Every structure is written in C-alpha cells, then in structure tokens.
Amino acid sequence: VTGLPRTEYRVAIVGAGIVGLFTALHVVQAGGGPVLIVDRGYLSSGASGRNGGGVRQQWETPETVRLARESVQAYRRFSKELGYNIWFRQGGYLFLATTEREAAQIDQVQKTVHAEGLPARVLTVEQVPEIVPQIETAGIRLATYLPSDGTLYPFPAIWALYEELGRRGVDIALGVEALGIRSDAGRVTALRTSAGEVKTTAVVNAAGGWSAEFAQRCELPIPNRPTRHEILATEPLKPFLTPMVVRLSDGLYFSQTMRGELVGGLTLHHPDAPPSSMPSSPEFLRAMARALLSLMPQLARLNVLRAWSGFYDDTPDGFPLIGADPRVEGFVQANGFGGHGFMLAPASSRRIAQAVLGEPVDLEPALFGPARFLGATPGGRTAERLQLG
Amino acid sequence: LAVPLRGAAIEYRAREVVVATGGYDANLWFKGGDTPGVMTAEGALSFGGSDAAAPFRKGLIFGTGPQASRLLARYGAAFDALAAPGAIAPELVAQASALGVNLYPRSLLYECHGNPSVRTVRLAPRGGGPLLPLSVDAVVLAHRRLPNVQLLFQSGARMQFDRPSGAYYPAVDAVGQTSIRGLSAVGSCALPAHPEGTLPGGAPEDSPGPLEGYYRELFAKPRPKGKFVVCTCEDVLLTEVEDAHKRGYRGIEVIKRHTGLGTGLCQGRYCVPEALTFLSILERRTPAEVGYLTQRPPVVPVSLGALAALPAAMAEGEAT
Numbered sequence: 001v002t003g004l005p006r007t008e009y010r011v012a013i014v015g016a017g018i019v020g021l022f023t024a025l026h027v028v029q030a031g032g033g034p035v036l037i038v039d040r041g042y043l044s045s046g047a048s049g050r051n052g053g054g055v056r057q058q059w060e061t062p063e064t065v066r067l068a069r070e071s072v073q074a075y076r077r078f079s080k081e082l083g084y085n086i087w088f089r090q091g092g093y094l095f096l097a098t099t100e101r102e103a104a105q106i107d108q109v110q111k112t113v114h115a116e117g118l119p120a121r122v123l124t125v126e127q128v129p130e131i132v133p134q135i136e137t138a139g140i141r142l143a144t145y146l147p148s149d150g151t152l153y154p155f156p157a158i159w160a161l162y163e164e165l166g167r168r169g170v171d172i173a174l175g176v177e178a179l180g181i182r183s184d185a186g187r188v189t190a191l192r193t194s195a196g197e198v199k200t201t202a203v204v205n206a207a208g209g210w211s212a213e214f215a216q217r218c219e220l221p222i223p224n225r226p227t228r229h230e231i232l233a234t235e236p237l238k239p240f241l242t243p244m245v246v247r248l249s250d251g252l253y254f255s256q257t258m259r260g261e262l263v264g265g266l267t268l269h270h271p272d273a274p275p276s277s278m279p280s281s282p283e284f285l286r287a288m289a290r291a292l293l294s295l296m297p298q299l300a301r302l303n304v305l306r307a308w309s310g311f312y313d314d315t316p317d318g319f320p321l322i323g324a325d326p327r328v329e330g331f332v333q334a335n336g337f338g339g340h341g342f343m344l345a346p347a348s349s350r351r352i353a354q355a356v357l358g359e360p361v362d363l364e365p366a367l368f369g370p371a372r373f374l375g376a377t378p379g380g381r382t383a384e385r386l387q388l389g
Numbered sequence: 390l391a392v393p394l395r396g397a398a399i400e401y402r403a404r405e406v407v408v409a410t411g412g413y414d415a416n417l418w419f420k421g422g423d424t425p426g427v428m429t430a431e432g433a434l435s436f437g438g439s440d441a442a443a444p445f446r447k448g449l450i451f452g453t454g455p456q457a458s459r460l461l462a463r464y465g466a467a468f469d470a471l472a473a474p475g476a477i478a479p480e481l482v483a484q485a486s487a488l489g490v491n492l493y494p495r496s497l498l499y500e501c502h503g504n505p506s507v508r509t510v511r512l513a514p515r516g517g518g519p520l521l522p523l524s525v526d527a528v529v530l531a532h533r534r535l536p537n538v539q540l541l542f543q544s545g546a547r548m549q550f551d552r553p554s555g556a557y558y559p560a561v562d563a564v565g566q567t568s569i570r571g572l573s574a575v576g577s578c579a580l581p582a583h584p585e586g587t588l589p590g591g592a593p594e595d596s597p598g599p600l601e602g603y604y605r606e607l608f609a610k611p612r613p614k615g616k617f618v619v620c621t622c623e624d625v626l627l628t629e630v631e632d633a634h635k636r637g638y639r640g641i642e643v644i645k646r647h648t649g650l651g652t653g654l655c656q657g658r659y660c661v662p663e664a665l666t667f668l669s670i671l672e673r674r675t676p677a678e679v680g681y682l683t684q685r686p687p688v689v690p691v692s693l694g695a696l697a698a699l700p701a702a703m704a705e706g707e708a709t
Contacts, residue, residue, distance in 0.1 A: 042639075155647065166637065234693070286699040286701070288696075289693040289694070289695075292693055293694070300692060303690035304687060304690065304692070304693060305653075305656060
C-alpha cells in the first residue's frame with residue numbers, strides 16, 4: 001500500500017524541476033507512460049524557482065551552443081504551445097571582459113557561437129553604450145553581444161508544464177521523498193519513496209542540487225557537488241535595460257524583468273552548505289551592490305527588496321550529466337546543469353527522454369554521458385567553464 | 390545586526406540581541422480595499438502634526454482595537470461611524486456616542502466604493518440580513534495589530550502561529566528568550582495581545598479563531614461585482630488566488646509565486662497574514678499548515694548605495 005496513485009509506473013522521475021517536468025512531457029508525448037514524478041519539496045522550491053531566468057546561447061563549446069540554440073527555439077514556441085505566458089523576451093546577452101585573458105576568452109566564444117550560425121558580435125568598448133547607454137565603460141576591454149539570447153519568467157514555465165502533465169495523466173507527487181531504488185540482476189525494478197514503493201523499470205535522477213545525494217542513496221555515486229549561489233531583486237524601474245548584462249571578472253549578471261525589477265547575482269565562493277540550508281548573506285548584498293554600482297553608479301538610490309539563494313548542481317567539467325547510467329540498466333542521469341538547467345532544459349530533456357525510452361541519444365556521450373566519470377583516468381577532456389553567478 | 394542609516398550602513402556586534410520591534414496595524418480583505426481613502430489607523434494618525442485636522446470629514450473606523458480610541462480622541466467628530474466585527478466595549482461606546490459617532494457592532498466590512506476616493510461603504514450584519522450602505526469618505530482600519538517579526542524569522546528562531554490574531558510570533562520563554570541563544574523578543578512583537586474589544590476571542594489557541602470565522606462568513610456571501618484586490622503592491626486579485634487554488638496549487642509559497650502576492654514593496658507584510666487565513670479556509674487545513682513565507686533580507690527595502698557601504702568585516706562573518 002502506498003500513498004501514490006498507482007503501484008506501478010513505466011517511468012519514475014525524481015525531481016519536479018524544469019528538467020524533470022520537461023522530461024516527463026517528452027516521455028508521454030512519445031507514448032512512454034505512465035509516468036510518476038516525485039519531489040520532496042513544493043513545486044518551484046528548488047533551483048527552477050530560484051534562478052534569474054536567463055537563456056543564453058553563448059558558450060565555449062559547440063555542443064552546448066547547439067543545446068542552447070534548440071532550447072531558445074523551444075522557449076519561443078512555449079507560450080503558444082502550452083497556453084501560459086512565460087514572458088520570453090529576446091533582449092540579448094551582453095558579455096563584458098575587463099582583462100586581456102577574459103577578452104581572449106569571449107573572443108573565442110564569439111567565434112564558436114558564430115560558427116554555429118548565430119550572429120554573435122564582438123563590440124569595442126565604444127560600442128557598448130549602443131546596447132546599454134547607462135553602463136560605465138571604464139575598465140571594460142571588450143564585449144560580445146548576441147541579440148537572440150533572452151530572459152524568461154521561470155514560474156509560469158513550471159506552472160504550464162505542471163498543468164499540461166496533469167492533463168496528460170502524469171502523477172506528480174509533491175512532498176514525497178525518493179529514498180532509493182531496488183534492482184535485480186543489474187536492472188531497476190522499483191523506486192522507494194517516503195510514500196511507499198512503486199514498481200518501475202526506469203528511474204530518472206533529475207534532482208538538481210540533491211542529485212548526488214539521491215545517487216548515493218541508490219549506491220550509484222556521481223561526482224556532482226551542490227554549490228549555493230545568491231540572487232537579489234530590486235524595486236521596479238521603468239523599462240530601460242534591454243539585454244542581460246554579464247561580467248566575466250566577478251560572474252556578475254543582471255537583467256530587468258518584464259515587471260521592471262532588476263534581478264541578478266554574482267559569484268561568491270560559499271563553503272559547502274547542506275542543500276537544505278539556503279540562507280542569504282550580508283556578504284552577498286554588499287558584493288552585489290558594489291558590483292552593480294561599479295557598472296551603473298546611478299542606481300545608488302535604487303532599493304533592494306529581497307535576496308535569496310539556491311543551488312547549482314556542478315560537475316567537475318562543467319557539462320551536464322545526461323544519459324543512461326551503465327552501472328544499472330534503467331537508471332538515467334539528468335542532472336549536473338551547473339546553474340544552466342532552465343536554459344538548457346527543453347533540448348536536454350528531449351535527449352533524456354530518448355535515454356529513458358532506450359532510443360539512440362542525440363548527444364555526444366563522451367561529453368555528456370555518465371561513463372565519463374566512471375573511467376579509471378578521468379580528465380584531459382574538454383571543459384565548459386562559462387559559468388556565471 | 391546591520392542597520393542602514395542615512396545612506397550608509399552600520400554593523401553592531403553584541404552577545405545579546407533583544408528584538409523589541411513592536412507591531413503594526415493589520416490590513417483586512419474586502420472588495421474595494423484598494424480605494425484611495427482606505428487606510429490603517431497608524432496611517433490616519435500619521436497625517437500632519439498632533440493637532441493637524443483630520444484628512445477626512447465623514448470617516449468610518451472599522452474595528453475596536455487599541456487604535457480605535459486613539460483615533461476618536463485625535464479626530465473626534467471627523468468620524469461618522471464606528472463598525473466592528475464583534476461587540477463594542479462600553480467605554481468605546483461612551484466615547485463614540487459623546488462625539489455623535491454612529492455604532493455598527495457585529496458587522497462585516499462587505500465592500501467599499503468611490504472614484505477617485507471612498508464615497509460609500511456597505512456593511513453586512515453578522516449572521517445575515519440586508520446590506521447597510523453608509524456614505525463615508527474614509528475607511529480607517531483598527532481591528533487588530535500584527536507583530537514586526539521579520540528579524541526574528543530571518544534569524545531562524547522558532548515561530549508559532551497564533552490563530553486569534555492571524556500571525557506568527559516567536560516561541561519565547563518567560564523572559565523572552567527565543568529558540569536562538571542570545572536572541573530575545575519582548576513587547577508586542579513577542580506576545581499576542583488580545584485586548585478586550587478586538588475581534589471577539591476567548592477560543593482556545595488551536596481552534597479556528599474569530600478571524601477565520603469572520604472571513605468564513607464574508608466569503609460565504611455573494612461576491613460583490615468588480616475587482617477585489619488582495620495585494621495592493623502588485624494588484625493581485627482574489628480571483629487570481631482562487632484560480633491558482635482551482636488549478637491545484639497549495640501552500641503559501643506556491644500561491645505567492647503563482648500570483649505574485651506578497652512580492653511587492655511591502656514584501657507581504659499587509660497581505661500574507663490575510664492570505665494564510667484565507668488559504669486555510671480554501672485548503673481546509675490550519676494556517677500553520679498553509680505555511681509561511683521565508684523572510685528574505687533586507688528586512689525593509691535598502692538602497693544599493695547603503696548595501697555597498699556595509700563594512701567588509703561584516704561581509705566576512707556569518708549572517709547575524
């Protein structure tokens with residue numbers, strides 16, 4: 001007897017964030033149900049409800065650019081297809097480099113992105129005010145700009161998927177914790193949860209910042225580490241800021257939402273904190289205020305309304321962890337997005353669904369697959385280091 | 390403890406922190422509550438100097454909390470009427486009658502009309518009966534006080550929901566010690582006060598309080614026409630909260646994110662206490678089970694300039 005609607009599912013997904021929800025949609029669209037999603041929190045309690053809503057296509061590696069480009073296309077269609085306005089706005093991403101090394105890095109990024117057919121541009125410091133006139137340009141060496149990058153409002157995307165999955169018969173059990181799996185002869189046979197055990201032959205680990213913990217409970221360790229990042233929102237201003245502005249030197253990012261608030265964060269290295277703890281720090285408020293004012297001193301009198309934090313699920317090489325885990329048949333990894341889950345979810349989830357359904361996965365396994373962390377000599381591969389916030 | 394002061398910020402370090410942040414006047418949900426001319430008692434009392442004229446001529450006081458008597462003493466005959474959800478205490482009856490203020494005990498504040506500001510209010514008698522229209526030019530809320538507990542929430546102190554007042558308070562011992570060592574709470578931010586003459590009380594703490602009874606009766610009535618705004622910072626409508634419930638969303642955290650309620654300038658100070666009680670009725674569980682909003686720093690809006698001026702020493706330490 002369980003507290004769940006059925007005793008048996010074809011697919012059980014752990015994590016009701018953007019990746020878990022999108023994956024469920026792709027699975028049921030392919031006729032792969034019945035599907036169960038469990039999440040120990042409330043809907044939007046994890047990083048999917050705590051991010052800044054940026055969706056960029058400027059990356060260091062062509063493979064990530066392709067996932068991002070496909071995701072942008074999906075978000076362009078999203079509001080119409082799912083009947084929820086996610087306020088997707090393609091205002092571009094403006095990257096700012098302040099050192100020679102950063103300038104070389106974003107110059108290389110621009111070449112990679114351009115080679116994938118996206119019109120990213122290199123801007124001189126004199127051209128930056130054409131995009132954002134309010135920026136204090138002293139200290140900036142070089143910038144890149146891709147107008148088709150954008151921002152969205154994360155919550156309605158979650159609601160839209162939640163309701164669409166409900167209409168399609170997917171069971172979403174909130175406040176239910178995944179405790180582990182059962183397997184027999186190297187195959188998944190069941191998911192154990194705080195509401196009881198359900199039979200299933202496919203379990204997807206889409207638990208975001210809690211992925212490593214869940215994998216450990218399944219005795220299938222992965223090298224992911226949750227890292228806490230902070231973000232703040234100000235009172236609203238009349239719309240003035242078109243792109244998301246990012247600065248490599250301190251990982252600063254900020255954009256203006258459709259309701260006028262500035263939302264943004266920057267990189268602070270927090271010592272490991274348990275994923276249940278998501279406090280905000282005065283250190284962040286100070287550092288973020290100073291960083292913002294260094295670029296836009298005229299914001300000094302703008303009030304901060306609130307700050308909060310969430311978890312990036314970081315992998316050692318910066319690529320997400322996507323694909324069937326070779327250690328147990330039927331266990332699929334769908335995590336390690338390192339703060340980019342929302343922006344890469346549409347395209348990534350299609351491939352996660354392929355792995356769930358046993359179809360060939362349209363993704364470079366050496367870069368994204370779980371096997372890359374299971375070899376005797378990891379390292380020496382490409383890395384995706386373009387992380388902000 | 391970090392305190393913004395004239396555009397800069399000061400950090401205080403202490404072994405003992407005593408929070409004595411007092412309280413504020415609660416909002417009340419009713420249709421037309423966003424009409425100009427609707428204000429809290431402290432809003433009304435803050436106009437001009439202590440002998441300034443009333444900012445209205447035919448005001449209505451709603452409620453018999455400690456502020457009601459203060460309002461009458463200050464503005465006297467500028468009030469036409471005093472209505473209350475329950476009985477009105479004899480001293481207040483005497484004070485109001487001497488000023489010629491009409492009394493409407495046992496009333497629901499059903500709706501308020503007026504453009505550009507309040508012109509009419511309709512009261513609904515408790516227990517049923519025809520609506521009672523009153524011609525007034527202001528509605529002053531004096532029905533209950535809420536505690537300023539944002540600092541206590543942020544500190545992680547254990548909080549408990551007090552159903553009669555519809556608010557969270559810190560759990561404290563006899564000397565005000567909270568669950569956090571070195572952090573005490575004293576005064577009206579610590580102890581629910583249920584003075585004689587507020588919403589009728591007397592019920593045990595774990596049973597539905599008079600506030601829940603009030604809202605149950607109000608929302609059982611036919612809904613007045615027009616927009617019923619429940620979060621005035623973000624213009625969130627009651628129908629949007631009900632729609633989110635119908636779509637299956639449960640709990641204050643999710644309702645906040647779905648509707649935007651509580652995300653504006655006041656950060657939920659005026660709408661979330663009412664929302665907790667309202668949702669507890671919709672969701673058929675206690676307000677404490679509906680949850681509470683994580684209180685995000687800063688406690689009040691603070692400028693980027695002041696935050697940038699926070700001392701670096703503080704930034705190196707843990708949040709205190």
